[in-house]
Amino acid sequence: xxxxxxxxxxxxxxxxxxxxxxxxxxxxxxxxxxxxxxxxxxxxxxxxxxxxxxxxxxxxxxxxxxxxxxxxxxxxxxxxxxxxxxxxxxxxxxxxxxxxxxxxxxxxxxxxxxxxxxxxxxxxxxxxxxxxxxxxxxxxxxxxxxxxxxxxxxxxx
Amino acid sequence: xxxxxxxxxxxxxxxxxxxxxxxxxxxxxxxxxxxxxxxxxxxxxxxxxxxxxxxxxxxxxxxxxxxxxxxxxxxxxxxxxxxxxxxxxxxxxxxxxxxx
Numbered sequence: 001x002x003x004x005x006x007x008x009x010x011x012x013x014x015x016x017x018x019x020x021x022x023x024x025x026x027x028x029x030x031x032x033x034x035x036x037x038x039x040x041x042x043x044x045x046x047x048x049x050x051x052x053x054x055x056x057x058x059x060x061x062x063x064x065x066x067x068x069x070x071x072x073x074x075x076x077x078x079x080x081x082x083x084x085x086x087x088x089x090x091x092x093x094x095x096x097x098x099x100x101x102x103x104x105x106x107x108x109x110x111x112x113x114x115x116x117x118x119x120x121x122x123x124x125x126x127x128x129x130x131x132x133x134x135x136x137x138x139x140x141x142x143x144x145x146x147x148x149x150x151x152x153x154x155x156x157x
Numbered sequence: 158x159x160x161x162x163x164x165x166x167x168x169x170x171x172x173x174x175x176x177x178x179x180x181x182x183x184x185x186x187x188x189x190x191x192x193x194x195x196x197x198x199x200x201x202x203x204x205x206x207x208x209x210x211x212x213x214x215x216x217x218x219x220x221x222x223x224x225x226x227x228x229x230x231x232x233x234x235x236x237x238x239x240x241x242x243x244x245x246x247x248x249x250x251x252x253x254x255x256x257x
Binding site for chain 2 (some may be wrong): 024025026027028029030037072073074091094095096098099100101102103104105106107108109111112113114115116117118154
């Protein structure tokens with residue numbers, strides 16, 4: 001089953017992420033959603049994090065190079081004007097799917113830049129995909145995707 | 158400083174922060190090959206005073222010596238941004254920088 005079909009199957013009610021704010025005002029998603037970090041497929045990781053959601057494919061921009069020459073350091077920018085509660089970032093090249101889960105604090109702006117490691121994509125022009133999910137404060141979910149090629153892998157080290 | 162480099166700059170009403178943490182970010186696969194234990198940053202939090210302005214749970218797939226940028230509203234020149242990371246081994250490091 002491909003991801004698009006899977007996401008289209010949102011028959012279940014949207015399960016909003018429970019706000020597990022610690023006293024310090026931070027959320028440790030590795031502790032609250034441990035299965036999201038071991039999931040080996042993007043759809044499974046999204047399900048482990050958010051449940052059976054049906055994100056709308058709009059309002060989320062991902063910027064990556066078309067061809068990353070060095071998989072050890074691939075720059076990624078995620079932007080959205082949506083009033084967001086959380087933002088999650090996934091990819092389908094490495095052994096596990098989840099890269100990061102942001103908790104957007106009051107006054108926070110969804111304009112994140114980070115550098116990540118990716119395994120090389122298929123030499124025959126195969127693409128990998130970066131996926132971002134934005135959980136809005138009103139409980140709706142939005143999605144952005146971007147394809148890229150990675151010439152030299154960065155996880156083999 | 159040795160463990161983290163931070164730049165924080167106010168532009169209009171938005172503070173932009175650029176940072177680089179010094180960490181090997183050894184994935185499970187890399188660790189296995191090297192006969193070492195995997196260790197990577199698992200959480201990064203930035204605060205201005207008691208207010209959280211950046212909060213992210215992270216994975217092994219951030220680059221070695223990971224660089225990251227973020228923006229927030231409600232900061233002013235001279236305020237201190239404190240960035241703390243924690244890794245899988247439980248080590249935490251905090252560095253501070255004044256907003257320019």
